[in-house]
Amino acid sequence: MGARSRRGCGGSPRALPGASVTAPVPPPLTTPDQLATLVKAIRSAGRLAIDTEFVWERTYRPELGVIQVATDATVAVIDAVALKDLSPLFPVLKDPAIPVVLHGGGQDLEILAVLMGTPVRGVVDTQVEAAFLGYGLQVGLSMLLERVLKVRIRKDQTYTDWTRRPLKAEQLVYAREDVLHLLALHDKLVAGLTARGRFEWATEEMRALEDPARFAPIPDDQRYETVKGWQRLGAKELAVLRAVTAWREQAARRANIRPGFIANDVVLTTLAGRPVSSMDELRGVRGLSPGTVDRHGRALLAAIKDGVACPREQWPQPPGRTRRQAPPTGLGALLRAVVQTVADREEIAPEVIAGSREIDALAGRAGSGALDGLPEDLSIAHGWRRRLVGETMLAIARGQTAMRYDPVKREVLNEPVTPAAKP
Numbered sequence: 253m254g255a256r257s258r259r260g261c262g263g264s265p266r267a268l269p270g271a272s273v274t275a276p277v278p279p280p281l282t283t284p285d286q287l288a289t290l291v292k293a294i295r296s297a298g299r300l301a302i303d304t305e306f307v308w309e310r311t312y313r314p315e316l317g318v319i320q321v322a323t324d325a326t327v328a329v330i331d332a333v334a335l336k337d338l339s340p341l342f343p344v345l346k347d348p349a350i351p352v353v354l355h356g357g358g359q360d361l362e363i364l365a366v367l368m369g370t371p372v373r374g375v376v377d378t379q380v381e382a383a384f385l386g387y388g389l390q391v392g393l394s395m396l397l398e399r400v401l402k403v404r405i406r407k408d409q410t411y412t413d414w415t416r417r418p419l420k421a422e423q424l425v426y427a428r429e430d431v432l433h434l435l436a437l438h439d440k441l442v443a444g445l446t447a448r449g450r451f452e453w454a455t456e457e458m459r460a461l462e463d464p465a466r467f468a469p470i471p472d473d474q475r476y477e478t479v480k481g482w483q484r485l486g487a488k489e490l491a492v493l494r495a496v497t498a499w500r501e502q503a504a505r506r507a508n509i510r511p512g513f514i515a516n517d518v519v520l521t522t523l524a525g526r527p528v529s530s531m532d533e534l535r536g537v538r539g540l541s542p543g544t545v546d547r548h549g550r551a552l553l554a555a556i557k558d559g560v561a562c563p564r565e566q567w568p569q570p571p572g573r574t575r576r577q578a579p580p581t582g583l584g585a586l587l588r589a590v591v592q593t594v595a596d597r598e599e600i601a602p603e604v605i606a607g608s609r610e611i612d613a614l615a616g617r618a619g620s621g622a623l624d625g626l627p628e629d630l631s632i633a634h635g636w637r638r639r640l641v642g643e644t645m646l647a648i649a650r651g652q653t654a655m656r657y658d659p660v661k662r663e664v665l666n667e668p669v670t671p672a673a674k675p
Contacts (some may be wrong), residue, residue, distance in 0.1 A: 310510065
């Protein structure tokens with residue numbers, strides 16, 4: 253993981269915690285032959301752990317520095333700057349029969365999906381596995397390693413520049429440790445999941461990490477829906493916002509910078525609400541730097557003009573504004589109590605089972621009288637969540653079961669109730 257929010261790093265049960273960086277450090281892989289040898293080792297091993305280190309403070313896309321790979325027998329750091337063609341690695345990452353173990357790997361999976369043009373298959377995320385064993389929703393790798401394997405690892409190279417060469421010995425040690433423990437950690441977590449009958453739960457959850465929809469690029473003409481505050485604009489204003497947002501994305505891509513460095517979201521919504529038509533007016537827009545106006549002013553004015561000239565029949569439609577009925581008093585709290593009770597019993601963080609938005613959505617639909625069954629757009633309507641708590645939540649929301657505390661058993665019980673006769 254590169255210069256970004258850090259989740260931790262890994263090591264190996266055979267490695268000494270805090271090993272000295274003065275010891276010989278294997279150099280990174282820099283040639284096609286070395287990469288081919290590593291791929292053969294992965295296929296022979298039948299599984300791998302992987303992580304990436306990249307920099308993404310200013311560039312349009314992450315600048316990949318290294319990819320770390322571990323099998324049960326070897327650990328390697330691939331120099332992604334020196335080795336431009338990483339495609340020999342892709343087949344093993346696309347093979348669902350070869351487990352790919354990461355920790356909190358959302359950003360890594362996104363980078364790899366962009367590189368390969370398709371998502372990684374066989375994804376195993378130890379953060380997800382840990383969530384089903386009571387370690388919390390997003391436990392960091394360093395903390396998890398200490399608690400599960402009694403191993404401490406370094407965290408001192410998180411924000412170094414992984415694209416600068418040569419790589420330092422300290423960076424290579426850090427990068428290797430990032431994956432060195434992951435397979436052993438995964439094995440330990442799987443043993444716990446199997447013992448508690450939750451292996452299928454975690455597996456079901458991790459299949460969502462392979463969903464191509466998670467990594468599908470957003471078309472430029474739909475980017476306006478990612479701009480903060482777009483929902484408050486009318487259709488005519490949205491036509492301008494669509495045009496200037498698409499222009500910003502294209503300009504950022506050409507310049508290889510973050511879109512926000514050209515113009516932030518407030519500037520875009522301001523221009524959508526109050527379009528300008530001259531360079532002088534553009535210079536008066538708060539939030540646009542003089543340099544941005546000099547470099548991009550004419551192109552930005554052209555985009556504004558295109559948006560203003562957009563025919564009415566092609567205007568984007570604002571999101572529907574429905575007046576939501578407040579859920580019945582206390583129902584949301586009661587449903588939260590159900591989730592918390594099950595979470596306590598199963599020793600799982602309640603957020604893993606159902607978040608506040610889902611609970612409020614179910615309560616709100618119950619209050620409106622439109623609750624014939626569990627809404628399909630809620631996760632509690634599917635899979636292990638439905639079996640664990642969804643049906644109970646539905647029964648309570650429909651008045652078909654009651655909760656009470658048993659002081660002898662020291663647990664909350666659900667009991668069916670007889671529905672009141674309709675008048």
